[in-house]
Amino acid sequence: MKINPKFFTKAIDLFGYKSVLKEPSALVAYDNDALGFHHYPCDGVLLPRTREELVKAVNLCLEFDLPFVIRGAGTSLSGGPVAAEGGVVIHVSRLNKILDIDVNNMVCEVEPGVVLNQLNKELSGYSLFYPPDPSSGSVCTIGGNVAENAGGLRCFKYGMTTNYVLGAEILLLDGRVVTLGGPGGETYRGNNCDWKSIFIGSEGMLGIFLRLWLRLKPLPEKYWTFLVTFKELQDAANTIVDLVRNSITPLAIELIDKNVIKLIEASPVAAGFDKDCWALITEIDGPGELVDCQAPIIKKILEKHSPKEIILTCEPVERAKLWLARKSAAGLMGQISPDIMTQDAVIPRSKIGEVLALLYAESEKAEIHCLNVFHAGDGNLHPNFLFDSRIPEQEKKVKELGKVLMNKTIECGGALSGEHGIGNDKMAYIPSYFGEKEIKLQEKLLKCFNPKNQLNPGKVFPNRSFVGCCVEHPK
């Protein structure tokens, strides 16, 4: 797309040359997100430093009728924050201030570019924490988390991002700034609609977050972490069902397959897993005296389905080692494969064994490695298909495998995404998931907020293309 040079002149006037990127060498970093293998070159990047500059950046794109997308750290795994149709990326990582921590009311106010782990580091000084914790916590930003309704390991007990957003200040494309909720939340009755929930997980298609108010929780006093290994997948799957059915709610229930364990054990983050087993990591948290009484109950559940080994620990160093191994898994896959397609689907927990068996069988047939490490307690699968995008045949096979997973998910009454969003990666499955009426309903909503698809076009719903004056329309 050719952008009117006046756009850049005006942008430099407004933000300074260091906050405007237009050289191809600088733009290349914005070509993709953590999904990696697809490239969507943008035509310019704006880096606002303040809320006011962010508003100006959006207004500038509107003035020049350019498609644009808001981007945080770009850790999305669904192609959410890429310029699918070219245009401008507004990168908000510089809006990284924690504006207020109200300890008394257990709420904080943040800018959208605040990095998740930095927020939690700050909060720990007040013995508080913000529960959602995607594995990319060391870099991902709160704005991106809210746009994708991020979950993570802890959400089995604590819930998703949507459970913690009390309010949001949002810039709409018609120029209005609206505040939905706030530090005291909001009541939805009568005709006061719950627009906040619609914005959370809306994948950056409806408006731009300027400020967010988040609910906080007191930091737990003690944790017991359990590593249990199984020879058979079905034993692991049965254990997951039993853990979930127990009234002691674990913080997390994570399943790691044999191939991922082999990778971990061959790496510097080796945690002493048995290489020929499935591993399940679960953890409970709370007051010391209470979790000490609950730990034997959890151990008893884990002993029920022929485990090979159970290790339990409350030692911070040992626990950290286990979780580091779990969280490093995706990165380690990058060492053995040029490309990875990480998928995200949610299935009823009772189907975990069946769906994994199908995925392994189909992957084997296609001669593609399929590695699994995922949030088993939520039924949230994250199969990783390893391939080389330079070999078109392999990319085709990987996409076929994605299709097998999504079709099976739909058949089980599951969801196409649990926490990564649809982005442009899974857009093609939307017509099989929703009926025509349900798609139309969502398109009607989109039309209210983003009538020309100017904000984040080419995402979630097929044929969502920007209708602008200076863009060549896709045929």
Next chain:
Amino acid sequence: MKHIFELYYDPIDMSCCVDTQELIRTLESKMSKDNLFFPFYQKNKTLREVMQYCNYDTFSYRFGSIADNILGVLFEDKNGLQYQIGARVVKNVTGFDFTRFFCQNENEFGVIKRAILRLRPKPEAFQQIVLLDSKDNCEKFCDLILHSVWATSLMGMEFIGNKKEYKVIITIGGNNQEIEILTKAILSFSAKIPVRLAVQNFEDGNKAEYLASGNLLLSKNIELADYLIKQYGGVYKGFLGNGVFLYNPQETDRFISSETEIVSKLQSYKGSIYWKQQKKQCENLSDIRKQLLLAMKD
């Protein structure tokens, strides 16, 4: 789309699809044999009545609002068109979250015919610790508990006040040993703030009808109760960990005619209030609401 809204009950995956006209009591009877429960205890109400009445209940401190416990809805708009929204799973970021939207704003857009409910494992037993004391002591005690490491282990924390008494009810659940530990811990807080505490069996809450509901900062719940009760009498119920309240004034007319004053009070507490009888005009995005309603008619 696969039709996922046929009626079912799945104790393994802990979800069920029900008609919203079904009584909570009937749901309870189906699940109890599997030690499961739907954490809304207004047993004589239908699911739809619970959704319309109040999004919060005793267990909302642990399990969230009713919208947090509904995974999908079969929604019928005013033209009779039915939409299948959501899924049978506990996490879902597929399209816009119309499940929550319709749960909170059912009548405006149409009617929820069926809902997929998220069920929870039922603890062996519940117990309650009751604090009967002054406004100041109730506030101090609750503040201490809510900020303590014990906070996330509680099931519920409610304030019930009227002209005669102010009462905080803390609900806990678990096996005998867990209940013993939790009870001891909560009672031990009285060493820091000398208050009168009593242990009682689980009671199915105060299910009076309420005229108004609202939300506010966590620390202001009991303060608001004190203000409203002194001004307008009646009964106030606060869900302390959620920053939510229900209120039924004695002097209804005076309460309703004081709208400006009450709204401004709530604003100072960063909150808002909804009157059942005065269908409060939407302050946020009312134009978009109208636009969407109009679009849905087409």
